[in-house]
Amino acid sequence: MNADRFRAVAADAAVLAGEIQRARLGTDIRIEHKGVLDLVTEVDRACEEAIVARLRRSFPDHDVVAEEGGGSLRGSDFVWYVDPLDGTTNFAHGYPFFCASIALAHRGVTLAGAVYDPVKDELFTAARGRGATCNGRALKVSSTKSLAQSVLVTGFPYDLRDDVPHTMRLFERFLHHARALRRDGAAALDLAYLAAGRIDGYFEERLKPWD
Numbered sequence: 001m002n003a004d005r006f007r008a009v010a011a012d013a014a015v016l017a018g019e020i021q022r023a024r025l026g027t028d029i030r031i032e033h034k035g036v037l038d039l040v041t042e043v044d045r046a047c048e049e050a051i052v053a054r055l056r057r058s059f060p061d062h063d064v065v066a067e068e069g070g071g072s073l074r075g076s077d078f079v080w081y082v083d084p085l086d087g088t089t090n091f092a093h094g095y096p097f098f099c100a101s102i103a104l105a106h107r108g109v110t111l112a113g114a115v116y117d118p119v120k121d122e123l124f125t126a127a128r129g130r131g132a133t134c135n136g137r138a139l140k141v142s143s144t145k146s147l148a149q150s151v152l153v154t155g156f157p158y159d160l161r162d163d164v165p166h167t168m169r170l171f172e173r174f175l176h177h178a179r180a181l182r183r184d185g186a187a188a189l190d191l192a193y194l195a196a197g198r199i200d201g202y203f204e205e206r207l208k209p210w211d
Contacts, residue, residue: 003127006104006112006127007112009054010102010113010114011125013054013055014100014101014123016050017050017051018099018100020043024046025118029041029042030042040068041088041092043085044085045068045070048068048084049070051066051100052064055080061076061078062076062079062104063079063080064082066083067082067083067210079105082102082210083211085100086098086099086189087099090184095185096119097119098119098186099116099188100114101189101211103210113125113126122134122192124192126195140197141195141197147177148177150200151178151180151199152178153183153199153201154171154181154182155184155187155190155204156204167205174203187204188211
């Protein structure tokens with residue numbers, strides 16, 4: 001298995017989606033609701049189509065699990081997980097914190113992945129046994145060991161309103177002990193920032209595989 005090739009294809013697909021996002025940011029887009037708080041836009045679907053097509057060109061026999069349902073399962077041991085536009089709510093409101101996120105797993109073990117932020121033109125990639133990079137620079141997680149000196153990031157689930165007190169209890173506990181607590185609204189990009197050492201910790205409940 002060629003982890004470097006997997007990473008290169010993931011990166012290429014993520015950048016393709018990011019180019020669509022950058023071109024459509026701030027334009028008039030069609031927005032639909034999957035739930036009270038959960039949005040989907042025509043840009044999500046356009047990005048997903050571009051990503052899945054790119055993956056299919058290189059790996060036609062691999063399975064694809066995509067957030068908007070554009071993938072397919074054929075029983076392959078290789079499964080690509082795709083979030084074509086992580087941070088859809090941010091994107092729809094012109095808030096510049098969103099990304100495309102793609103990863104490949106083999107029998108449940110992650111082999112490679114890419115997260116692309118088109119606003120900052122930052123491409124985060126990783127391959128098993130090869131480390132992680134941002135625009136080619138090696139990444140290193142934070143060395144901070146004290147919660148009191150830590151900047152933490154979290155996210156809220158889309159079913160937040162079903163049990164607001166539960167979510168806020170956890171948020172409040174960390175708020176009392178950490179140096180700072182942020183909520184940016186794009187899990188994959190938050191995790192990329194964690195890998196880069198820009199934040200010291202991250203927590204969120206009920207994430208999906210593509211996150």
